[in-house]
Amino acid sequence: MSSEEKIVAYVIIVVEVGKEYDVLGKLRSFENVTEARVVYGEYDLVARVEVESIKKLEKIIMEIRRIPGVLRSATLISA
Numbered sequence: 001m002s003s004e005e006k007i008v009a010y011v012i013i014v015v016e017v018g019k020e021y022d023v024l025g026k027l028r029s030f031e032n033v034t035e036a037r038v039v040y041g042e043y044d045l046v047a048r049v050e051v052e053s054i055k056k057l058e059k060i061i062m063e064i065r066r067i068p069g070v071l072r073s074a075t076l077i078s079a
Helices: 020-029 054-065
Strands: 007-015 033-038 045-051 070-078
Touching: 007 020, 007 054, 020 033, 020 045, 045 054, 054 070
Parallel strands: none
Antiparallel strands: 007 045, 007 070, 033 045
């Protein structure tokens, strides 16, 4: 991977009922979140994250998990 390539990951999130838009607002304020949307089905939100390293991705995932109302998440790293 060249120094210009970024790691792209999709974080799918389950939140407490009624907290979708509160969490969405916080997600959209994160510098490395390039897109975040409410979705319907098993998960409530999906966020696209672009970072320079796995270490930075780990840090952002931990920040997302600490948002009030987030119950669980899964991270899909794109190739």
